[in-house]
Amino acid sequence: MSKLNRDIFYIIFEELQNDRNTLFSCLFVNRICCKMVIPILWKNPWNLSNFVNMDILRSVIISHLPEEVLNRDTENLYYEKPSFNYIRFCKYMDFGQIMKIITSTHNSFREEIIKLFVNKDMKYTHLNLGNMIRSFEYQLSLIPEIENCFSEIEFLSCYTRINDSVLTRLTGLCNSIRELELFIEVGDNNNKFIKLIENQKKLVNVHFINVRKERNDEPFCRSLENTLVAKHVNTVHSLTINKQPITKFLSSFVNLISLEINSDDVFKTWRCIENLKLPFLQFLKTSRVSANPLISLIKNTGRHLVLIKIDDILYDEYHNRRIIEAIYQNCPKLKYLKLEFKNRNVPELENLLANCKYLNGLFITMMDRFSNSENFFDILSKSSPESLFKFKFSFWNTKISLETVKLFLDNWKGRYPILLQSHNMKEHSDLIEEYKTKGVIKKYDHQLRGDYFEWF
Numbered sequence: 001m002s003k004l005n006r007d008i009f010y011i012i013f014e015e016l017q018n019d020r021n022t023l024f025s026c027l028f029v030n031r032i033c034c035k036m037v038i039p040i041l042w043k044n045p046w047n048l049s050n051f052v053n054m055d056i057l058r059s060v061i062i063s064h065l066p067e068e069v070l071n072r073d074t075e076n077l078y079y080e081k082p083s084f085n086y087i088r089f090c091k092y093m094d095f096g097q098i099m100k101i102i103t104s105t106h107n108s109f110r111e112e113i114i115k116l117f118v119n120k121d122m123k124y125t126h127l128n129l130g131n132m133i134r135s136f137e138y139q140l141s142l143i144p145e146i147e148n149c150f151s152e153i154e155f156l157s158c159y160t161r162i163n164d165s166v167l168t169r170l171t172g173l174c175n176s177i178r179e180l181e182l183f184i185e186v187g188d189n190n191n192k193f194i195k196l197i198e199n200q201k202k203l204v205n206v207h208f209i210n211v212r213k214e215r216n217d218e219p220f221c222r223s224l225e226n227t228l229v230a231k232h233v234n235t236v237h238s239l240t241i242n243k244q245p246i247t248k249f250l251s252s253f254v255n256l257i258s259l260e261i262n263s264d265d266v267f268k269t270w271r272c273i274e275n276l277k278l279p280f281l282q283f284l285k286t287s288r289v290s291a292n293p294l295i296s297l298i299k300n301t302g303r304h305l306v307l308i309k310i311d312d313i314l315y316d317e318y319h320n321r322r323i324i325e326a327i328y329q330n331c332p333k334l335k336y337l338k339l340e341f342k343n344r345n346v347p348e349l350e351n352l353l354a355n356c357k358y359l360n361g362l363f364i365t366m367m368d369r370f371s372n373s374e375n376f377f378d379i380l381s382k383s384s385p386e387s388l389f390k391f392k393f394s395f396w397n398t399k400i401s402l403e404t405v406k407l408f409l410d411n412w413k414g415r416y417p418i419l420l421q422s423h424n425m426k427e428h429s430d431l432i433e434e435y436k437t438k439g440v441i442k443k444y445d446h447q448l449r450g451d452y453f454e455w456f
Contacts, residue, residue, distance in 0.1 A: 009033065013040055042089035044126070046097040058101050060086065065112050072108040087116050091123075093149070096130025114143070122149045129158035129166075131183070147173055157181035159211070160189040160220070171196045179205035182224070186212045189220040194227050203232040205258075207240040213264045218246050225249040238283075244272050256281055263288035266314055273297045280304060287311040291319035298326040305331045307453065309338040309363075317342040324348045328355040335387075336453045338363035346372045346379070353383040361390035361453050370398035377404055381411035389415065392448055393422035400424050402431060409435045417442035421449065 013033075016022050017040050026037045045057060062070070063079040064087055070079055098117065102110040127150055151173045160182055167190050177200045182193065197203070206228060210216045225247045228236065238258040239250075256278050263270065266288040274293045279302035286294060291313065298305070308327060315323070320342040327334065328348075334356040341349065341364055353359065370376075373395070380391075405428050412418060418441045425432065426446040435441045 006032065006036070009036060013037055016040075017043070038084055038086065039089040042086045044092035045086070045090055046092055046094040046128075054100070058105065061101060061113065061116065062105065062109060064116055065109065069109065069112045088121065090117065092126040092128070093117060093124045094128040094130065096128060099130070118143050118145050118149055120145055120148050123151075124149055124153055126155040127153045127157070129156075129162060131159045150174065152176055155179040155181075157183075157207075159183045159185060160193055161185045162190055164190060164192065167192045167196065171199055175199050175201055178202060179207075181207040182209065184208060184210045184216060184221065184224075186215060187217055189217050191220065191223065194223050197224070197227045198231050200232070202235045203228070204235055205238040205240075206232075206236055208242075209240070210243045210264065216243055216246075222246045229253075244268060244270060248272070250276055254279065258283035258285075260285040261287070261289050266312065269293070276300060278302070283307045285309040285311075286313075289313065291315045291323060295319075295322055295326045298323075299330050301330070303330055303332060306333050306358075307336040308334065309336075309453075310340070311338070313340070317344050321345045321348060324352060328352045331356060333358055335359060336361045336363075338365075338392075338453070340365045340367060341376075342366075343368050343370065343372050346376045349376065349379045350383050353379070353385060353388070357385045357387070359385055359388045361392075362388060363392040363394075363453070365394045365396075366398070367396050370395040370400075373398065373400050374404050374407075377408040378411075381408050384415075386416070389417065390419045390453075391421070393420075393424060394448060395422075395424045398424060399427070402428055406431060409440050412440050413438070419443050421445045421447065423447060 013023065013026065013036055016026075023037050023041055027034050059079065060082060063082050064085065065079075098113070102113050105113065122145075146169065150170065153174055154176060156170070156174065156177050156179075158181075171192060174196070177196075180197070180200075180203060208221070208224065210221075221243075225245055226249070229247075229249050229252045233252050234255065236253055237256060238260075239253060239256060240260040240262070242262045242264050250272060254277070257280060259278065259281060260283075261270070261273070263286075268288070268290075270289050270293045272293075273289075274296045276297055277300045278297070279300075281301040282304050284297070284301070284305055284307070286309070288311075294310070294313070298308075308331065310323070320340065321344075324339070324341070324345060325348070327337070327339070328351050332355065335358050337352075337356070337359065343366070377400075400422075405425055409431075417439055420441060420443070423446055425444075429446070432441060432444050436444065
């Protein structure tokens with residue numbers, strides 16, 4: 001395999017890093033492919049989709065321990081030495097997962113397992129401290145090698161009650177964090193997070209997640225919001241929140257490209273976004289955000305939105321129609337949409353498809369009993385833009401008739417083959433297979449799998 005071919009294969013494998021099945025199959029092509037794929041799989045071993053289960057991951061990690069340590073095992077378990085030093089490829093450190101492993105292993109292994117991951121030869125880009133117990137936090141703060149391991153991290157996730165000594169060391173070490181995820185407690189939050197935020201050169205993605213529904217630590221949250229504006233207003237392009245801000249800091253981030261609001265209460269008003277202008281916003285994800293503020297936000301996004309995901313919203317047919325109208329009147333560049341339709345608003349689908357000519361993926365839900373399915377699929381087959389061929393459907397308490405499905409697929413002939421996920425067509429599996437053979441359907445799954453806009 002020439003140098004050029006290796007480079008090409010490495011680029012391909014990097015693109016497939018989230019496709020577990022394909023990467024695993026590449027392990028068995030030849031030794032060269034194996035050597036290229038293993039570092040990609042082990043970059044983030046805590047992504048358990050890369051492994052059959054936690055027991056296998058734990059066994060592989062323990063197999064890296066020195067033989068004299070393994071001999072301490074009084075249970076006489078056999079651990080085969082690995083063909084590669086897998087751990088050295090790890091770039092994601094997740095202490096929450098480490099805690100699960102060490103608490104389920106032989107007592108004499110626990111300190112040695114920490115040494116496998118925290119030593120002078122390891123260098124991490126992602127650090128997830130999780131909600132570590134205080135005793136473990138104290139132990140971590142005493143390990144001298146953390147200065148080498150975590151000095152170049154780009155992602156940090158932790159709870160805001162973290163041990164003072166750990167946070168002090170991280171603040172002194174880390175100034176290259178680009179993505180920060182904070183789980184904010186009701187009280188006893190560590191105010192040294194303000195200094196950590198101030199120290200970063202270029203924060204780009206920020207997640208402020210309040211862990212309690214009833215209330216938050218207002219003074220602490222106010223300090224976080226003010227510091228973020230003062231130090232990173234020009235660099236933050238992506239923001240995730242789940243509670244209404246204490247200040248009006250959202251209005252300062254006019255350069256936001258992505259905004260995600262996962263409200264912890266469906267009855268919160270979210271008036272703070274009603275007059276919010278985000279002229280460069282491209283990605284909008286909301287959950288439990290009421291209709292009027294959401295409509296206002298969509299109208300004030302500068303017509304650049306390419307992805308909209310709207311979940312868990314309580315609204316009637318009138319407000320549902322207004323949201324659909326706001327989307328097709330203000331989002332000409334839209335590519336991906338997840339939205340609920342009310343029965344009487346199915347005719348608005350035609351306007352949506354006519355105005356959003358770049359749609360590529362459509363995820364439609366219907367919580368009411370679907371009494372207008374024939375019209376829905378007729379519009380979809382006749383009015384969809386050429387770019388649209390990825391569909392997910394979730395219609396509660398509804399079965400789609402065989403005739404409706406067949407007519408939809410007949411009308412789709414000659415277009416790009418469909419990627420389809422829906423639990424409403426399971427009983428029509430024979431018909432689905434027939435149209436897969438005809439090339440009308442490329443792939444079908446009767447379960448809704450993957451992320452919202454992930455098809456197979």
